[in-house]
Amino acid sequence: MPHRLLKYGFSDHHPEPRMFRDVKHLKPEYDAVIIGGGGHGLAAAYYLGKDHGVSNVAVLEQGYLGGGGTGRNTAIVRSNYLTPEGARFYQASVELFQDLSRELDYNLFYSERGHFTLAHSPASLRTQRWRAEVNQHLGIDSQVVDPKFIQSQIPQIDLTCGGHQPPIHGALFHPPGAIARHDAVAWAYARGADRYGAEIHQQTAVTDIEVRDGAVIGVHTDRGYIKTRKVLSAVAGWTTHITKMVGLRTPLVIYPLQAMVTEPLKPWLNHIVVSASLHVYVSQSSRGELVAGASLDPYELISSRSTLDFAESMSGHLLDLFPCLPQVNVLRQWAGMCDMTPDFSPIMGLTPIEGFYLDSGWGTWGFKATPISGKTMAFTLANNRDHDLIEAFNLSRFERCQLVGEKGAASVGH
Numbered sequence: 001m002p003h004r005l006l007k008y009g010f011s012d013h014h015p016e017p018r019m020f021r022d023v024k025h026l027k028p029e030y031d032a033v034i035i036g037g038g039g040h041g042l043a044a045a046y047y048l049g050k051d052h053g054v055s056n057v058a059v060l061e062q063g064y065l066g067g068g069g070t071g072r073n074t075a076i077v078r079s080n081y082l083t084p085e086g087a088r089f090y091q092a093s094v095e096l097f098q099d100l101s102r103e104l105d106y107n108l109f110y111s112e113r114g115h116f117t118l119a120h121s122p123a124s125l126r127t128q129r130w131r132a133e134v135n136q137h138l139g140i141d142s143q144v145v146d147p148k149f150i151q152s153q154i155p156q157i158d159l160t161c162g163g164h165q166p167p168i169h170g171a172l173f174h175p176p177g178a179i180a181r182h183d184a185v186a187w188a189y190a191r192g193a194d195r196y197g198a199e200i201h202q203q204t205a206v207t208d209i210e211v212r213d214g215a216v217i218g219v220h221t222d223r224g225y226i227k228t229r230k231v232l233s234a235v236a237g238w239t240t241h242i243t244k245m246v247g248l249r250t251p252l253v254i255y256p257l258q259a260m261v262t263e264p265l266k267p268w269l270n271h272i273v274v275s276a277s278l279h280v281y282v283s284q285s286s287r288g289e290l291v292a293g294a295s296l297d298p299y300e301l302i303s304s305r306s307t308l309d310f311a312e313s314m315s316g317h318l319l320d321l322f323p324c325l326p327q328v329n330v331l332r333q334w335a336g337m338c339d340m341t342p343d344f345s346p347i348m349g350l351t352p353i354e355g356f357y358l359d360s361g362w363g364t365w366g367f368k369a370t371p372i373s374g375k376t377m378a379f380t381l382a383n384n385r386d387h388d389l390i391e392a393f394n395l396s397r398f399e400r401c402q403l404v405g406e407k408g409a410a411s412v413g414h
């Protein structure tokens with residue numbers, strides 16, 4: 001074990017500055033409590049301080065920072081969505097991501113790769129054309145390309161899929177599509193939030209939320225009671241657990257989404273390649289590992305366990321696209337829990353309970369929304385009014401029957 005780790009691992013006296021203060025005690029009262037120390041919750045704490053001067057904020061995390069959805073995704077960033085509401089929202093996120101390493105003064109390994117969504121049928125190609133139209137209308141760089149172009153950019157791809165699957169007819173190509181280092185996003189927002197005064201409390205579970213006369217008045221935790229008038233739930237995968245505490249009904253259901261990485265390889269795959277028909281998406285990380293995932297598990301479950309089923313079907317489909325990979329070893333697998341909504345758009349903003357705000361329903365695309373969800377939720381808490389970019393995602397849309405159908409933009413088969 002390295003000497004410095006032994007010497008300083010268990011000590012409060014560390015020679016390097018810590019990423020954020022180790023605050024020992026909860027205060028009796030905060031202006032806002034954020035449940036969930038993932039990217040979204042930490043980003044909201046950061047923008048509350050930076051944009052709105054709200055610094056008396058506690059972020060409560062039941063485990064460790066970024067240990068939920070933030071650390072369990074495939075770190076893809078893109079804005080080539082199908083609905084104008086979704087495309088606008090994710091485009092704002094991409095724009096924040098593009099400057100985020102500089103803004104947070106931390107290397108997020110943000111790497112623009114270009115994103116291909118492969119179409120294996122005329123119907124799928126039609127959806128990609130539709131997406132390209134919406135994207136171009138909103139100034140998002142996205143176009144439909146033919147198989148020759150795909151082959152020229154990704155020489156290793158087998159356009160015939162070995163004859164095991166329908167061949168590739170074309171793709172939606174989105175040059176700004178990128179990957180980033182997900183842990184670093186959580187850490188950098190944590191450090192930024194801390195610098196604006198927010199307290200970060202790990203190993204602190206919320207056990208109940210106190211509501212009186214329809215308004216939040218406090219939060220019970222396993223470390224004591226806190227008074228507060230504003231609570232933001234940013235706990236992908238655990239949202240239904242929290243909403244039960246305030247008696248709020250939502251249409252959320254929880255499904256696991258699995259992914260895996262291979263051993264590191266020399267760089268050969270520049271792009272992000274997605275095939276929703278084959279249930280596979282893959283990119284190569286800056287460490288050389290292939291990071292790949294597939295569709296949601298086919299049943300509701302609150303668990304982050306991995307399965308052999310997934311590894312087998314995922315590897316089979318990866319080999320259909322890239323027959324050059326049969327000798328490559330899988331290093332590890334994991335799963336994240338996804339809050340799924342009926343229309344595949346998030347549930348964000350004010351709720352019928354005064355002072356209780358939701359940042360949820362991220363389905364399979366929460367990571368890429370991290371900066372913009374933080375920014376818009378901070379606005380919403382500070383002003384007690386939904387930010388324009390998230391108005392369409394309010395929970396009330398299900399009562400109003402104004403769904404924002406985003407399923408066609410999923411990288412992930414469902």
Ligand code: PYC
Binds near residue numbers: 281365411
């Ligand atoms: O939305 O790009 C995406 C994505 C890839 C894997 C899961 N979600």
